[in-house]
Amino acid sequence: MNLSATQTPPSTIYTCLSKSASPNNNRNRRLLEIRPLRYASTKDKTGMGIAALTATTMRDRSKNRKPLQRGRNLSIEAIQTVQALKRANNNNNDVDKESSLEHVFDSKVRRLLKLDMIAVLRELLRQNECLLALKVFEDIRKEYWYKPQVSVYAEIITALGSNRLLKKVDCLFIELKRESSLEPDIQCFNALFESLLTFNSTKLAMEAFYFMKSIGGEPDKSTFTILIKGLESNGETSVSAILRREAQKYYGESLSLLDEEEEMAMS
Structure with a gap:
C-alpha cells in the first residue's frame, strides 16, 4: 500500500531496544531509546511519490553543557x-x-x-x-x-586597602571577628596578614594573628615569616621581636629556618 504525506498524518513510533529487559535484572537492563519517526514526502527515480521515514533521535542536551568554572x-x-x-x-x-x-x-x-x-x-x-x-x-x-570564609574577606580587604579605604578595612575586619563557625584556614590568614602589612596596618595584622589563634588556628612557618618580615620592613622591630620569641615556642631554637626560607624565596 502506498503512503503519502497528504494521506497519512505525522505519527510517532516508539521502539524498544530490548523487550525482555526487566527492571529488576541489572545485568540485562537496557535503556529505552525513543525515536520519533515521521513520514516525509519524497520522489523516487520514477517520479512517483513515496513515503520515506526520517528518524530523529532525541538527545540529552545537559550532557553537552560545560561545567561551571571559576574566573571570568x-x-x-x-x-x-x-x-x-x-x-x-x-x-x-x-x-x-x-x-x-x-x-x-x-x-x-x-x-x-x-x-x-x-x-x-x-x-x-x-x-x-x-x-x-x-x-x-x-x-x-x-x-x-x-558560609564565612577568610579567603573572601582577604580578597575584599586587599581591594579596599589598595584604594586606601582604610576605614572600610577596619569595619570589615570587625565583621570578620564577629563571624561564627569560621574555619581557621592558615593559608588564607597568611594572605590576609600579607595584605594588611602591605598597606602598613600593623595593628590589624597583629589583631588578625591573635584572632586566628583564638579560633584554633596554629601559625606555621610561613605565618611567622610573613609577619616578622612585614613588621621589620615597616619599622616595627619591637613587635617583630615579640613574634620571634613566640616562634621559639613552636620551633624552639630553629628560628634560622625562617632566614633559610627567606633566602630560598629571594634566590
Missing part, C-alpha cells in the same frame, strides 16, 4: 548584573544613586544563584569596583547558603 566565565545574568550595578553607581545624584542601586539589587542581584552572586562579587573586585563589591558582599552574608 560569567553567566549572562551575572554580566548584566555587573553592568547594571556600574550604571546605577555612576549617577551623580546621591539620592538617585541609592534608589537606582536598590532597584538593581531587588531586580537582579537578589535573584541570582549562589555561584552567580559570588562571580559578580569577584568580577567587581577585579574591575576595582570595591565599594560595589562590598555592597554585594553585605547581601551575600544575608543568604541562607552563606
